[in-house]
Amino acid sequence: MSVSTKQIARNVMVGIYTLVILGTLFYLTYLGESFYKLSIEERYFHPQYELLKPSGIIGHGLGIAGATLILIGILIYILRKRVKAFSRWGRLKNWLEFHIFLCTWGTVMVLFHTSFKFGGIISVGFWTLAIVWLSGFIGRYIYIQIPRTIEDRIMTLAELTELKNKNNETLSSEYHIAINAISTENIAKIRLRLLAENFSKKEVRKALSLIVNEKILERRIKRLEKMLKLFHYWHIAHIPLTALMILILVIHVSVVLFFGYKWIF
Numbered sequence: 001m002s003v004s005t006k007q008i009a010r011n012v013m014v015g016i017y018t019l020v021i022l023g024t025l026f027y028l029t030y031l032g033e034s035f036y037k038l039s040i041e042e043r044y045f046h047p048q049y050e051l052l053k054p055s056g057i058i059g060h061g062l063g064i065a066g067a068t069l070i071l072i073g074i075l076i077y078i079l080r081k082r083v084k085a086f087s088r089w090g091r092l093k094n095w096l097e098f099h100i101f102l103c104t105w106g107t108v109m110v111l112f113h114t115s116f117k118f119g120g121i122i123s124v125g126f127w128t129l130a131i132v133w134l135s136g137f138i139g140r141y142i143y144i145q146i147p148r149t150i151e152d153r154i155m156t157l158a159e160l161t162e163l164k165n166k167n168n169e170t171l172s173s174e175y176h177i178a179i180n181a182i183s184t185e186n187i188a189k190i191r192l193r194l195l196a197e198n199f200s201k202k203e204v205r206k207a208l209s210l211i212v213n214e215k216i217l218e219r220r221i222k223r224l225e226k227m228l229k230l231f232h233y234w235h236i237a238h239i240p241l242t243a244l245m246i247l248i249l250v251i252h253v254s255v256v257l258f259f260g261y262k263w264i265f
Contacts (some may be wrong), residue, residue, distance in 0.1 A: 010094065017101040021108060028112045030064075036116050044116075045150055052115060053167055055256075060263045066109030067249055070129075073102030074242065096143065106131050125248035132241045139234050145227045147220040157224055164217040167210055175199070175207045179214075187211060 029036075032052045035043060035249060044051055051058045077099035080086045089095075118126055147160060172179040175194060187208060194204045 010097075013094075014097065017097070021101070021105050024105060025108050028108070029118035031058075032112070036112075036191055040117060053134065054113055054115055055261050057263075059115060060261065062109040063249060064263060066106040066111075066113055067253075069102045069106030069109065071246075071249075073099045073106065074246075076102075093144070096140060103136060108233075125245065125252055128241060128248060132238065135234070135238045135241065139238055141229070142231045142234055146231065147224055149262060157221065160217060160221050160224065166219065167214050167217060171207065171210050171214065173204075175210075177207065177211070179236050181249060243262045 033155050034046060035046045035052045037158065038046060043053070046052075053059050054063065056155050075191060077095055080089060080095040081092060110126065110129060114126055168179050171179070176197075190211065191204055194207055195201075199207070
């Protein structure tokens with residue numbers, strides 16, 4: 001599968017993820033908008049009260065489905081990232097996006113499970129979930145800023161520097177372009193100069209491509225250390241919050257079962 005085909009496939013998957021989440025959001029809003037707008041006291045008299053209340057058939061089911069999606073999303077990403085046997089099962093970046101999809105889809109369901117009324121441990125649990133969900137998007141942004149190889153391994157500073165040196169050597173030896181000229185000279189001027197030196201249009205395009213690559217490598221080198229530090233600090237915050245969220249979920253489920261709420265079972 002070529003790079004362009006992979007990119008198209010990835011874009012299709014992200015589009016499907018987005019449609020599923022938005023479709024769920026719009027459908028649940030359409031289904032219970034009149035119920036969710038009412039105060040707690042007024043909801044008792046709503047015709048869908050027994051279905052949409054947190055312990056109702058739909059409301060309770062949304063809680064179970066949402067929590068299950070979130071836990072699956074967390075588990076499969078941990079397995080892919082930490083267990084060697086799963087290391088060849090696709091790129092980690094794609095698994096990260098699938099992890100975010102499942103956790104976002106689950107969060108939407110949990111939101112409607114609460115029926116937009118929060119109190120006690122439910123309030124703490126939901127806002128912990130919201131913070132974890134938001135931090136997941138922040139982590140994804142930091143993650144994609146870190147330069148990686150085609151095998152999805154984080155590149156070292158030495159590897160990036162080596163690539164930059166090879167790029168510089170090609171520009172210098174084949175096209176007589178000094179590195180300082182890249183930052184001081186306009187690309188259009190460099191193009192005209194190369195054409196004036198009787199380089200073919202194909203060679204000029206290759207040289208300009210190398211110049212663009214040079215600038216990209218320079219930016220990557222500058223941000224590598226910064227992004228690795230940010231990612232480290234993000235992990236310090238994200239992992240304990242996720243553990244707290246799971247702990248609150250376990251407590252919530254235990255309390256629900258203790259009081260005899262077993263959904264359709």
